[in-house]
Amino acid sequence: MIGNPTERDALYYGGARAVANEAESAQEQTAIQPCVVSGTASQELSEAISRQSGIPLLDRRIERFPDGELYVRLSESVRGRDAFIVQSTCAPVNDNLFELLLLLDTLRRASAGRITAIIPYYGYARQDRKSIGREPITAKLVANLLAAAGANRVLSVDLHSPAIQGFFDIGMDHTSAIPLLAEHLRARLPRESVLVSPDTGGVKRVDTYARMLDLPIAILHKRRANAREVEIAAVVGDVRGKVPVIVDDIIATGGTIRRAVDTLVAAGARPEAWVVASHGVLAGDAIANLSHPQIHEIVVTDTIPISPALRAELPKLHVVSVADLLASAIHRLHKGLSLSALFPQGGAQPI
Numbered sequence: 552m553i554g555n556p557t558e559r560d561a562l563y564y565g566g567a568r569a570v571a572n573e574a575e576s577a578q579e580q581t582a583i584q585p586c587v588v589s590g591t592a593s594q595e596l597s598e599a600i601s602r603q604s605g606i607p608l609l610d611r612r613i614e615r616f617p618d619g620e621l622y623v624r625l626s627e628s629v630r631g632r633d634a635f636i637v638q639s640t641c642a643p644v645n646d647n648l649f650e651l652l653l654l655l656d657t658l659r660r661a662s663a664g665r666i667t668a669i670i671p672y673y674g675y676a677r678q679d680r681k682s683i684g685r686e687p688i689t690a691k692l693v694a695n696l697l698a699a700a701g702a703n704r705v706l707s708v709d710l711h712s713p714a715i716q717g718f719f720d721i722g723m724d725h726t727s728a729i730p731l732l733a734e735h736l737r738a739r740l741p742r743e744s745v746l747v748s749p750d751t752g753g754v755k756r757v758d759t760y761a762r763m764l765d766l767p768i769a770i771l772h773k774r775r776a777n778a779r780e781v782e783i784a785a786v787v788g789d790v791r792g793k794v795p796v797i798v799d800d801i802i803a804t805g806g807t808i809r810r811a812v813d814t815l816v817a818a819g820a821r822p823e824a825w826v827v828a829s830h831g832v833l834a835g836d837a838i839a840n841l842s843h844p845q846i847h848e849i850v851v852t853d854t855i856p857i858s859p860a861l862r863a864e865l866p867k868l869h870v871v872s873v874a875d876l877l878a879s880a881i882h883r884l885h886k887g888l889s890l891s892a893l894f895p896q897g898g899a900q901p902i
């Protein structure tokens with residue numbers, strides 16, 4: 552009787568089994584490795600995360616059928632692996648959201664061990680409650696879709712409202728780019744600056760910046776006339792003779808910023824405003840609104856890709872990368888370490 556497995560393998564399969572064993576043991580090694588899959592909306596950011604984390608991007612195909620339907624396929628096995636998909640649900644929002652859902656479904660059906668959706672910019676977040684009857688709550692719907700498609704965990708950066716975390720019954724980690732943005736501003740802002748929230752909903756956010764930068768704050772009272780138009784009713788705080796630094800989470804059309812600059816300058820602030828926001832959605836009339844002559848610099852992150860053409864049109868725009876933050880988050884999640892170090896002030900939840 553042939554007692555040892557190698558001898559049996561050699562007899563039955565002429566050595567082929569031993570070769571298969573070697574391949575399988577290599578597969579066992581990769582099974583415990585994390586993997587990062589990039590969605591098309593976050594290709595550049597995913598490449599930067601891959602460089603920072605040393606985790607190669609998984610080879611995948613994303614194509615479109617002639618009728619517009621999407622096709623996704625992973626070119627290598629993910630069985631048992633700790634998988635991270637990086638995809639912002641920025642414009643085109645519906646396409647990018649659906650592609651993220653397909654990637655989740657693909658990873659789940661390919662038996663990934665755990666699937667984390669890293670959504671640097673969480674689109675549809677601004678509809679986080681019904682402001683009038685017969686409206687959807689899109690932020691909650693998206694949370695439901697992500698869990699139904701296979702996400703075990705979601706991580707996002709500076710959600711429009713922290714309450715969106717509660718829309719998830721799966722793990723939800725909320726990190727912040729505010730420490731990175733504050734660090735960028737620290738050495739650059741004049742001493743006589745004032746941090747300004749363009750609406751009352753941003754008071755906690757501006758206070759977070761104020762504590763990091765040790766600067767005073769002012770608040771504008773903004774009313775939204777409709778989805779495209781806002782009006783500013785009052786300035787609370789002393790802005791006279793100061794350099795205004797407008798702090799927001801999202802710059803979409805830049806309408807809020809343009810009106811804030813006009814209001815602040817009319818209230819006696821210096822005509823050299825700074826603007827800082829985590830997410831540069833930059834849609835609609837953003838270029839015209841942000842080319843305001845009284846804006847000195849606009850600082851955003853790369854949670855949403857900014858094309859070279861847009862950068863050329865907005866020379867005052869400076870982009871701070873969140874790649875290092877997200878690479879650290881992936882490393883910590885994979886190793887089961889606390890994410891508190893990634894929050895402002897060593898543990899406080901971002902605003």
Ligand code: R5P
Pocket residue numbers: 749750752781799800801802803804805806807808
């Ligand atoms: C609103 O609540 C947000 O914090 C931003 O102020 C808003 O999304 C900016 O939009 P826009 O740039 O189109 O005025």
